Amino acid sequence: MRRRIAISVAAPAMSLVLAGCGVLGASESGDGxxxxxxxxxxxxxxxxxxxxTRYEQFDYPYFKAKVAELTRDQxxxxxxxxxxxxxxxxxxMQQMIDDQVDVIVLDAVDAKAAGESVRKAKDAGIxxxxxxxxxxxxxDGYISFDNELVGEVQGRSLVEALGDNAGGxxxxxxxxxxxxxxxxxxxxxxxLAELNGKVTIAESYDTKDWKPEEAEANMAEAIGKLGKDNIxxxxxxxxxxxxxxxxxxEDAGLEDLPPITGxxxxxxxxQRIVTGDQYMSVYKSYPLEAESAxxxxxxxxxxxxxxxxxxxxxxxxxxxxKGIPAQLVPVVALTRDNIESTVVADGFFEISDICTAxxxxxxxxxxxx
Ligand code: GAL
Numbered sequence: 569m570r571r572r573i574a575i576s577v578a579a580p581a582m583s584l585v586l587a588g589c590g591v592l593g594a595s596e597s598g599d600g601x602x603x604x605x606x607x608x609x610x611x612x613x614x615x616x617x618x619x620x621t622r623y624e625q626f627d628y629p630y631f632k633a634k635v636a637e638l639t640r641d642q643x644x645x646x647x648x649x650x651x652x653x654x655x656x657x658x659x660x661m662q663q664m665i666d667d668q669v670d671v672i673v674l675d676a677v678d679a680k681a682a683g684e685s686v687r688k689a690k691d692a693g694i695x696x697x698x699x700x701x702x703x704x705x706x707x708d709g710y711i712s713f714d715n716e717l718v719g720e721v722q723g724r725s726l727v728e729a730l731g732d733n734a735g736g737x738x739x740x741x742x743x744x745x746x747x748x749x750x751x752x753x754x755x756x757x758x759x760l761a762e763l764n765g766k767v768t769i770a771e772s773y774d775t776k777d778w779k780p781e782e783a784e785a786n787m788a789e790a791i792g793k794l795g796k797d798n799i800x801x802x803x804x805x806x807x808x809x810x811x812x813x814x815x816x817x818e819d820a821g822l823e824d825l826p827p828i829t830g831x832x833x834x835x836x837x838x839q840r841i842v843t844g845d846q847y848m849s850v851y852k853s854y855p856l857e858a859e860s861a862x863x864x865x866x867x868x869x870x871x872x873x874x875x876x877x878x879x880x881x882x883x884x885x886x887x888x889x890k891g892i893p894a895q896l897v898p899v900v901a902l903t904r905d906n907i908e909s910t911v912v913a914d915g916f917f918e919i920s921d922i923c924t925a926x927x928x929x930x931x932x933x934x935x936x937x
Contacts (some may be wrong), residue, residue: 593631605670605869607642610634612664612672612694613864616701617652619777620808621834623883624649624918625677626854627700631673634862643866652777654678654748661685665692669870672696673861676703677777678748695868699861702750702886703789708868709880710894711861713852716753721828721901724799725848726759727766737763738800739804742772743783743813745805750886752778755805757830763803770794775809778811784812788819796820801847802828807837810846833902833911838922841904843930851902851910904934 632645648670650657654677664672665688673923676682679701679721682840686696686705691836695708702710730738740763745752751773771790775782783804791799796817804810810830817825827847830837842844860879867876880893902910911917923931931937 605871607639609639609670609866609869610644610646610667611643611865611869612661612667612669613645613647613699614657614660614664614672614674614676615649615699616675616677617778618649618658619652620806620832621781622832622854625673627858630855630858631862633824633861635866638862638866650677652677652779653657654681657682658685661689662789665689665694668692669694671865673699673865674703674707674732675699676701676749679703680748680887694864697861697865697868698892700751700857702884702892704888706889707886707892709864709876709882710884710892711857712751712896713857713899714755714895714896716758716761718751718831718852718899720762721758721850721899722755722803722805722831722848723759723762725901725903726803726827726829727762728800729847731766736768736868739770739794739798739799740767740768740803741787741794741799741813742769743786743802743804743809744772744774745809746776746778747774749778752805759803759805767801770799777807778808780808782812784810784816787813787816790931791816791820799826801826804829805838807846807849808832810840810849812837814840814845819912824843833916834922835917838902838907838911838917839924839927841902841923842927842934842936843908844904846905849902849908850892850899851906852899853897853914854913855914856897859927861899864895907936 589655606806618624628647635643635645659679672694674696683704686707689696689914690706698707698710700712744756773786801876804813804890807830810828825845830849833849833851835851837846845917865881880895882894882896883891884894912919919936
């Protein structure tokens with residue numbers, strides 16, 4: 569599953585391969601980590617859910633391959649997926665602690681609830697790297713995308729799509745992510761920075777566990793209140809929810825869909841962009857995120873502090889800890905115009921994956937072949 573990663577994102581993301589690039593000073597949060605591990609390490613990887621396809625399709629396989637590469641096939645990855653249950657994730661984390669893995673990479677279902685598990689791991693001498701979502705508690709580092717930027721890109725795209733109509737009077741509905749996911753808050757803040765003053769946000773929802781069916785039900789409610797023909801656009805925080813929003817609009821009998829945003833560049837989302845049902849998605853390079861996470865975790869547990877610091881040059885604050893070393897990977901908007909230069913060029917999908925029978929005509933129309 570090794571694929572070429574050549575994306576049109578800004579250069580800072582590339583700072584991650586700077587082994588020995590001259591950053592001085594030891595990491596501030598190395599206490600508790602065992603500094604002298606060799607390649608025979610076990611890395612615990614905890615991912616939050618399966619409803620969104622990215623985790624099993626990209627994050628896990630890229631992470632695993634990178635650990636194998638960096639440890640010359642001597643390292644192991646213990647993987648667990650919490651299927652959107654915070655209590656299941658706490659059990660999985662406990663299991664990893666009991667199994668005495670060397671380092672844990674955690675993408676929290678519930679960032680706050682995860683704090684206790686992080687504390688337990690730390691007490692057991694196991695460093696924890698927060699992955700994608702900023703878990704509370706004494707984590708050693710954080711790797712994620714620039715989540716405010718995700719929201720800004722979504723908000724800006726929606727305003728652009730509304731064009732001349734965006735004079736503040738256009739009514740939109742906001743479908744935000746899960747309230748237990750701190751990223752959702754950042755997506756929302758980024759989006760609001762672009763939307764405020766330019767549109768009227770008539771209804772806004774937070775969506776339990778990012779569930780598409782919740783988004784669909786909330787959208788049906790919004791349509792009931794506002795009327796299907798009075799919604800100029802929908803901010804949907806990810807592709808799964810964009811699917812639910814579109815279903816609700818179609819079920820209400822709307823034929824001409826308004827611009828709807830998304831995130832994650834899921835295959836179904838990309839196909840809806842091809843047909844024009846969905847306006848945009850946000851393309852995030854999961855390989856970049858997953859491989860950097862593997863590098864950070866190994867640098868931490870193998871005591872390569874200079875390299876760790878070079879990988880985590882940003883600083884973020886969680887509600888419980890300040891100045892956490894972090895790496896924030898940039899993102900780009902995905903629209904009809906750049907499907908080929910993003911998801912196809914990077915090997916996420918073949919054109920044949922996207923342009924199946926039902927999409928053949930739309931693909932041909934836009935010259936995707
Ligand atoms: C967010 C993540 C997104 C997406 C979402 C669930 O935390 O950043 O990429 O996976 O969860 O759909």
